[in-house]
Amino acid sequence: MAPDDHRFWRERLGAYALGHSDADETAAVHAHTEGCRGCREELAELAPVVRRLSLGDGERVASSPAPPRDLGDRVLARVGRERRSRRARRRRNAVRGSFAAAAAVGVAAVAAIALVPRGDDEPEPARRGPPAETVAFRGLPPGVSMRATVIPRAWGTAITVSVRGAPGGILCVVWLERADGTRVSAGSFRYVDRSEGSRVMLAAALPRSDAVEVGLRAGRWTYVAPLP
């Protein structure tokens, strides 16, 4: 094969790109690519592939671990639970909406009565704080309880997590989840095993109205509690 044959050179570019050419071959490839735009471009295309190759582990290439047989069923089951929970949230919201409408009528009536006798110089009643909502995590091991109370704040959501009965020292990671499944971290803590349990105040920079559930990972286990 003639040395000026492109195929001859290109078939040497692979070893060269991998840094496997000896001094003579390296000098020859340099000399050739100086004057050959096609081979220069070819080398430029191989360079990122070699960089990617350097990130891999050749001993892991032979096989990839197979998932447990029931993982597909568990995926469907988890989505099924979430689907039911979403439907329940919608039902609750619909019920709350009708209660809210009814309550608004009542409040208006009370306000009308209250406003009539009060003079303009009387102080306004103290404003109520934002509503706190408490949710419990389900499916916990026997003897373990975990609750989260969320309170809307101007800066996001305050979350108080109460844990009781978990293994002492276990790392707990807490987040709020949006409807699209993305998460905003609320922080983490280690559970201190005391008879009265641990109570930790955390914060997430996500408006309460944007959060659909609180998630808590304790060690290797993950629990989620849908927010009303």
Added chain:
Amino acid sequence: MPRSATLDQDEGLRTAYRAHGPELYGLAVRTLGDRGLAEEAVQETFLRAWHAADRFDPALGSLRTWLFAIARNVVIDIGRARAVRPRLADAAVVEDRPDEEEDPYERALLAWEVEEALRRLGDAHREVLVETYYRCRPYAEVAAALGVPEGTVKSRVYYALRALRNALEEMGFDGP
């Protein structure tokens, strides 16, 4: 994907899991180094996909690419959440977050991508790259073991790199 098999229905999820679940699991095991966490990551990936099913547009990219984009976020979330050092709030650690390139989960994802692409090559191509590059065996030794001339091994290395480049592109992993 026909309407009857979209991700917001069990049949669509089942089909998507059959097609992509095992590969997603491989990615999760490789990046998280833990089968239990990997199982959780796969479930979480499909759960997020289900939540966002109405935003999946096959005209913009394949289901596989979309699921892998979700899975990347999931394993990074799980990996970071698992980090031993407790963090109190995202806002407090923004400056401390390492560059993407230094993130061990990003690195593990890139490693898995190239390993998966290598698995898709023909045996002859994969073999020469594993032997000469990863195992650092001399070309003459590899040639003798394979019973072919040394020049053939060199030429296979070249075509293997080209095939690897194509495989990475086909998998949508043609980043830097």
